[in-house]
Amino acid sequence: MINPQMVMYEEEFNQIQAVVDRLVRDANAKVVFIVDKNGQLIAAAGDIDNIDTTSLASLTAGNIAATGGMAKLLKENEFATQFHEGEKANIHIQLVGNRVILVVIFDSRSSLGLVRLRVKKASEELNHIFEALLNKVQEPGADSPFAEITDEDIDNLFND
Amino acid sequence: MSFINYMAREINCKLVYYGPGLCGKTTNLQYIYERTNPDAKGKMISLATETERTLFFDFLPLSLGEIRGFKTRFHLYTVPGQVFYDASRKLILKGVDGVVFVADSQIERTEANLESVENLRTNLAEQGYSLDKLPYVVQYNKRDLPNVASLEELRQMINPTNVPDFEAVARTGVGVFDTLKAVAKLVLTELKKGS
Numbered sequence: 001m002i003n004p005q006m007v008m009y010e011e012e013f014n015q016i017q018a019v020v021d022r023l024v025r026d027a028n029a030k031v032v033f034i035v036d037k038n039g040q041l042i043a044a045a046g047d048i049d050n051i052d053t054t055s056l057a058s059l060t061a062g063n064i065a066a067t068g069g070m071a072k073l074l075k076e077n078e079f080a081t082q083f084h085e086g087e088k089a090n091i092h093i094q095l096v097g098n099r100v101i102l103v104v105i106f107d108s109r110s111s112l113g114l115v116r117l118r119v120k121k122a123s124e125e126l127n128h129i130f131e132a133l134l135n136k137v138q139e140p141g142a143d144s145p146f147a148e149i150t151d152e153d154i155d156n157l158f159n160d
Numbered sequence: 161m162s163f164i165n166y167m168a169r170e171i172n173c174k175l176v177y178y179g180p181g182l183c184g185k186t187t188n189l190q191y192i193y194e195r196t197n198p199d200a201k202g203k204m205i206s207l208a209t210e211t212e213r214t215l216f217f218d219f220l221p222l223s224l225g226e227i228r229g230f231k232t233r234f235h236l237y238t239v240p241g242q243v244f245y246d247a248s249r250k251l252i253l254k255g256v257d258g259v260v261f262v263a264d265s266q267i268e269r270t271e272a273n274l275e276s277v278e279n280l281r282t283n284l285a286e287q288g289y290s291l292d293k294l295p296y297v298v299q300y301n302k303r304d305l306p307n308v309a310s311l312e313e314l315r316q317m318i319n320p321t322n323v324p325d326f327e328a329v330a331r332t333g334v335g336v337f338d339t340l341k342a343v344a345k346l347v348l349t350e351l352k353k354g355s
Contacts, residue, residue: 006163013167038255039219039235040163040172054202058219058235062207065251066216146164146171146351149227154348157225157232158341 005137006036012133013043019125020045023102027118028110030089034126035060035101042100056103060093064101083112094119097127099134161255162351170231173347174255175340178280179262180272181213181241184301187330188262189220189236192340195333196222214240217252224344234344241276250283258295258347259284260339262330263318265300265308273318295346298325299339304332 020032024046033044033053039061044053067079082093092104092115102123104115163172177185186206193204202221209215218238223231239249261280263273281291298319302308309317311327319325324342328335 006161008163008165008167010167013165036163036255038161038163038174042165052203054221055205055219058221059205062216062219062251065254066248069247069251146227146348149348149352151349153227154345154352157227157348158345 023122029106031105173257177238180276183264184330185238258343297343303327304329
């Protein structure tokens with residue numbers, strides 16, 4: 001299989017959440033979130049009540065996919081970092097291990113230099129966690145909640 | 161590629177609506193968006209040109225309810241149908257769990273339908289997927305128009321492998337939810353098999 005199934009367990013989730021929580025503080029960021037390359041939100045921290053993280057996740061993945069397409073045309077492996085500067089908010093997007101995307105939203109209380117520095121360290125930590133997670137998922141016998149579902153369970157979803 | 165989150169007790173799947181330009185992919189999503197309970201949907205995002213042609217994709221997140229304590233969430237995407245946006249179409253197919261092919265039933269769009277379904281097959285193959293193995297349904301849209309091909313003709317041309325297919329008028333909603341339910345069901349059944 002080219003794309004192994006993405007699975008998130010409690011142990012790894014807590015490790016990832018700890019990294020993003022710390023990154024919000026260390027980088028003076030407003031919001032930090034992690035998205036997989038298909039646009040699924042994995043973890044978020046900071047002032048997330050006021051933003052639509054689901055939409056942002058999907059658009060971030062689209063953005064990374066488009067940039068990856070441009071890289072390919074230029075015979076580059078990947079453009080791993082992107083930065084968008086606004087009047088009030090700025091977005092720093094970092095591809096981690098070519099697997100997940102780390103997004104930091106920050107304002108004038110922080111700076112690009114600080115964000116880059118902190119993102120670099122966080123990326124290394126996240127890379128280790130996701131590598132371990134991927135190995136765990138590929139282990140035989142990893143259980144799935146869907147092994148047990150019945151056709152009836154599926155039908156019940158669609159009974160209005 | 162679905163995403164199972166044990167921590168949030170969620171399963172996320174990606175559905176892509178594919179088809180030739182102006183066949184009604186965005187209209188399908190718009191109808192679903194309008195008719196879905198506010199707490200079961202997120203915002204619909206359309207990256208479109210000034211003339212409302214899809215430029216990159218439309219996106220609509222939906223919650224379908226729970227299976228065995230797991231929330232099932234579907235992310236619906238459309239691709240830009242116009243031929244020259246092929247690079248963008250390829251990107252959107254990444255990680256797809258299920259595909260809806262929306263065909264334009266009008267006789268003059270026959271060639272466009274065939275070209276698009278062939279393009280779908282090619283683009284999937286480039287990512288290592290096979291259309292014959294993916295959860296896949298076909299929708300014959302615009303059945304209310306006067307100049308449409310017969311159902312038999314369309315089936316023969318577009319659906320030779322006989323996957324579930326539906327007649328639709330996306331503008332008024334005919335067949336829209338039947339199509340969505342059918343593909344969602346196939347995706348969940350596939351998850352069950354794959355596990």
